[in-house]
Amino acid sequence: MDKFRIMVIDDEKIVGDMAKMSLEQEGYEVETFLNAEPALARLKEQKFNVVVTDYKMKGIDGMEVLRTVKKDYPGTTVIMITAFANLDAAIEALRGDVHDFFPKPVKIKELKESIRRALNQT
Amino acid sequence: MSLVYWGTVKQPALIQSVFSSLSRTFLRRKSLGSREEFKTAFERFKSVLDSNNRALEVITDIGEKLGGDYLFDIVYLKKAYARLKEDITFSIKTFDELTQNRYQRLHEVFGYLDSLVTRMVDEAPPPPPPVVLSFENIPWGTPHDVGGKNARLAEVKNHVGLNVPDGFAFTTSAFDMFIRFNNLESTIERIKKTTTADDAALQELQEFILHGSFPPELSGVIQEELDRIKSHHGECFLAIRSSAEEEDGGRSFAGQFKTILNVPLSRELVERAYRKVIASLFSSKAVSYQLQTGYDIGSFKMAVGCLVMVDAASSGVVYSTMPEGDNGTLIINAAWGLGETIVEGKTETDLSVVRKGKEPVLLRTTVGNKNTMIVNNGKGETIEVSTPEDLRKKPCLSPEQATALAAQAIAIERYFGSPQDIEWAMDKNGALFILQARPLEVDVKSGEPESVMAAESVSDSAHPTIVRDQGIVVQRGAAAGKVFVATKPSESIHLPKGAVLVAKHDSSLFVRIMPYVSAIITETGSQTSHMATLCRELKIPTIVNVPNVTETLKHGQDITLVAGDENKMSIYRGIIRDVLMKSGQDMNRMEDIYEFRKKRYILRYLSPLNLIDPLMDEFTPERCRTMHDILRFLHEKAVAELVESARGGSAKLKRGGSVTRLDLPVPAGILVMDMGGGLESGGQNGAATFDRIASIPFRAIVGGMIHPGAWHSDAVALKTRDFLSSMMRMPDITNATDSTAGYNVAIISREYVNMSIRFGYHFNMVDCYCSETAKNNHIYFRFAGGATDLTKRSRRLELIARVLTAYGFNIKIKGDLLIARLAGINQTDMEKVLDQTGRLIAFARQLDAVLHDDIAVERYANNFLEGIYEI
Numbered sequence: 007m008d009k010f011r012i013m014v015i016d017d018e019k020i021v022g023d024m025a026k027m028s029l030e031q032e033g034y035e036v037e038t039f040l041n042a043e044p045a046l047a048r049l050k051e052q053k054f055n056v057v058v059t060d061y062k063m064k065g066i067d068g069m070e071v072l073r074t075v076k077k078d079y080p081g082t083t084v085i086m087i088t089a090f091a092n093l094d095a096a097i098e099a100l101r102g103d104v105h106d107f108f109p110k111p112v113k114i115k116e117l118k119e120s121i122r123r124a125l126n127q128t
Numbered sequence: 129m130s131l132v133y134w135g136t137v138k139q140p141a142l143i144q145s146v147f148s149s150l151s152r153t154f155l156r157r158k159s160l161g162s163r164e165e166f167k168t169a170f171e172r173f174k175s176v177l178d179s180n181n182r183a184l185e186v187i188t189d190i191g192e193k194l195g196g197d198y199l200f201d202i203v204y205l206k207k208a209y210a211r212l213k214e215d216i217t218f219s220i221k222t223f224d225e226l227t228q229n230r231y232q233r234l235h236e237v238f239g240y241l242d243s244l245v246t247r248m249v250d251e252a253p254p255p256p257p258p259v260v261l262s263f264e265n266i267p268w269g270t271p272h273d274v275g276g277k278n279a280r281l282a283e284v285k286n287h288v289g290l291n292v293p294d295g296f297a298f299t300t301s302a303f304d305m306f307i308r309f310n311n312l313e314s315t316i317e318r319i320k321k322t323t324t325a326d327d328a329a330l331q332e333l334q335e336f337i338l339h340g341s342f343p344p345e346l347s348g349v350i351q352e353e354l355d356r357i358k359s360h361h362g363e364c365f366l367a368i369r370s371s372a373e374e375e376d377g378g379r380s381f382a383g384q385f386k387t388i389l390n391v392p393l394s395r396e397l398v399e400r401a402y403r404k405v406i407a408s409l410f411s412s413k414a415v416s417y418q419l420q421t422g423y424d425i426g427s428f429k430m431a432v433g434c435l436v437m438v439d440a441a442s443s444g445v446v447y448s449t450m451p452e453g454d455n456g457t458l459i460i461n462a463a464w465g466l467g468e469t470i471v472e473g474k475t476e477t478d479l480s481v482v483r484k485g486k487e488p489v490l491l492r493t494t495v496g497n498k499n500t501m502i503v504n505n506g507k508g509e510t511i512e513v514s515t516p517e518d519l520r521k522k523p524c525l526s527p528e529q530a531t532a533l534a535a536q537a538i539a540i541e542r543y544f545g546s547p548q549d550i551e552w553a554m555d556k557n558g559a560l561f562i563l564q565a566r567p568l569e570v571d572v573k574s575g576e577p578e579s580v581m582a583a584e585s586v587s588d589s590a591h592p593t594i595v596r597d598q599g600i601v602v603q604r605g606a607a608a609g610k611v612f613v614a615t616k617p618s619e620s621i622h623l624p625k626g627a628v629l630v631a632k633h634d635s636s637l638f639v640r641i642m643p644y645v646s647a648i649i650t651e652t653g654s655q656t657s658h659m660a661t662l663c664r665e666l667k668i669p670t671i672v673n674v675p676n677v678t679e680t681l682k683h684g685q686d687i688t689l690v691a692g693d694e695n696k697m698s699i700y701r702g703i704i705r706d707v708l709m710k711s712g713q714d715m716n717r718m719e720d721i722y723e724f725r726k727k728r729y730i731l732r733y734l735s736p737l738n739l740i741d742p743l744m745d746e747f748t749p750e751r752c753r754t755m756h757d758i759l760r761f762l763h764e765k766a767v768a769e770l771v772e773s774a775r776g777g778s779a780k781l782k783r784g785g786s787v788t789r790l791d792l793p794v795p796a797g798i799l800v801m802d803m804g805g806g807l808e809s810g811g812q813n814g815a816a817t818f819d820r821i822a823s824i825p826f827r828a829i830v831g832g833m834i835h836p837g838a839w840h841s842d843a844v845a846l847k848t849r850d851f852l853s854s855m856m857r858m859p860d861i862t863n864a865t866d867s868t869a870g871y872n873v874a875i876i877s878r879e880y881v882n883m884s885i886r887f888g889y890h891f892n893m894v895d896c897y898c899s900e901t902a903k904n905n906h907i908y909f910r911f912a913g914g915a916t917d918l919t920k921r922s923r924r925l926e927l928i929a930r931v932l933t934a935y936g937f938n939i940k941i942k943g944d945l946l947i948a949r950l951a952g953i954n955q956t957d958m959e960k961v962l963d964q965t966g967r968l969i970a971f972a973r974q975l976d977a978v979l980h981d982d983i984a985v986e987r988y989a990n991n992f993l994e995g996i997y998e999i
Contacts, residue, residue: 018201020723025199027717089203111193111200115693 009035015045016060028114042066056121061088072102083124087112169773172226176219176766177904180759183215187734191664194728196718209249223762227769233749244269248730259302260349273299275371275431284562288543292562295435296353303429310340320426327412337407342399354393365437366391368401373429384414406430422722438561440553442524443467448537449547458482462524465501478523480530488534490527540565546643595699598674601691602660605669607647608688608703611681630681633953634659639740647689649677652954654902743940767906771895774875774882791815794839798872805878825898826881828959832966837997839970887973889913898958906951912944923979930989935961
């Protein structure tokens, strides 16, 4: 069986680097992006099981990533992480059918569990 | 003939009168005056503790979030640091009010630390340093400017105060200037994009550097430095060494870059050597290493050190702690001439083993047969020659030189807080020089298991579980080793490498053994104590609050410990290698990420603790290197200030004020000033019984003082000599407490007591804060003077020291004065200790008169500890 594929989009390199390191240990295939444009372009050519995206980014932001994924790739789960934890953002994301919403710093163990749950659902 | 000595109450009238007049004349101290003023001081003291605790919690949180278990970003760091800065700023402000601005240097240190952290947190490029800095002008904390090697050597010179060769450093600004001047940015940019070492491109870049021209500005500064060196030393040679920038504190780069020796004081030749050294940053070997360790090729810069070469008669290496075996010893390697023979292992060398301590002791020297040596031939070349016959089997260092060198190594280790690998040289006049100091790797087996559950399956009949799910996990991890039970913190110094430390209380004194310990387990402690912060920083598996663990685990027993999330933990009998191997695989993978190391580097200015022992001289603002140090300093000096204020307050009592006499079954003659919550209301005016004491620490102490048997009301025979001695001696006014002759005074609140008492000719002071928050708690105890001759008095101090040490106090004795302190233990334990302290205060009153020999000291101390108070 092919490995599950996870995409991580965050404009800070350290977040992608750390997520990649820890998720690869779980046996996932991980690709990281510093902004959403190339990430969405990559989605056109490769199916991903889970997209972990930052909420607030320059250019295309996390909500737009969420909407695009929900519209064009219904089989892909979206998990949102954000440094700017506020209730409105969380509600907005949940309305957009996000799988999970984490304020940063995110406990890696919880992120891993969330991904595991998402993969069991699909 | 013997006279009878009645203690406090019934002193011979003559002595009483002499004493009172002396008191009036000499014992007047700065008085803080009114009760209100003391109350203000007390409020400020509590406020400092509160803001300190908030700050420590932030440091703990940052340490946790940057520990590899969380995805974090710069926004988190900025917010958290802003909070930390706010708390410390507030703490310092309150502290200034408390101490009437007596520690202004603290502001400079805090400001400097803040500038170091802020530029990392803001990710703003710092203002570029000058292109060249002589070593005395290199500030501490600048490895990003002058490279790690230069930065450490400058600290050895400027802060440890040792001799290092004269010289200067090319900073990373010089590197930038050289690269720009030769238009090499684009070439570097191209290399930056490759993910593997492209040998041809690297070769080309190195050629460009080797043939690059020097910016005139840089040449000018070099010439000035060379002229300065020439005017001091005449013609000499320089050693030009790489000192790679350290932005992450992570990697050693040992042996990766070039070092050029014997460079004459010629600008052209220095420039040529400089080019060779910085070109070595781009050798394919070095670039592969940088890629492996996650560095950004091309963003990484090289600083360079230029040091006058010591015309060495002998040279070598010191390991400030033996890498294997006894922590209490260090080893010195020595050879004739220049040090290369040691590094290259070319010839036999001398090996000395020295016992560490205030005065190091040379234990043994194995003299090697040193057939060859490396010398400077005077023309800028090092050559290998055969060693003159008479020197071959002669030790390079005399015993005095070896112990002097050992003392320097110990000072360096102490300064950096971890074992050091030190290069040294001794010139022909016998002057010692430190050439390099870097952390010495000490291998200790511990790691981080993915989960404790996985480890549970390993328990079998050969490795039964001894303890399960008790206590608080301060740092997750797995470890195995022999149990070392330290009954008091000072014993931990004998801990063998790789052992598991098991102790009653947590203690910041354990810092000194942290490089060697594989895990720490204590019966009491908290998650935000100094020790806990350090254990997390150093990733030492640590569990606190495990009941009776000093008894459950046996000294010398082999155990395996696994500590996980949510306070899940297990201790198994025996060494279970599978657990360690599993944990080793998962361990520190995040450390391979450059960005992660770089962010974690911020912790270097937050978490480590260098101010360890407040009873040592180095406890000054100048020695603060981290925010944790600053908090520690604030706390300790706030305690000291409170003690002073209380002394001023008790002086005031004599002149009246709102005081209550304590009515006790023993004639202790104590007056009480209640600052709030210390006494329960009721009772008759003027006198309060023991039952009315509500102050937690005061009640515990007084309870001990009136403990049956501890207070001797019998007269103790005072020999003539002692009596005369008591007549002849004046009270020591420098150490004396206050002028409450005839009265003993206690200032109390619900959680605080400061009690100054005089019994006969000795002074006793206890200052104690005892609350539910363990890390705020302290006991500070002073004892001075006595009526008998010096020998008996010092025997009494010895006895007190023995007893207090057994209760975990840290002791310092200076002549006639004993100072003991204990901090950070929980309320219940504290009450027990205070009860014993109270008994000791009572017991020690007349004790000196019976301490006829040293054996008596031991006997009475042991008796006391067993609850036998007969004199």
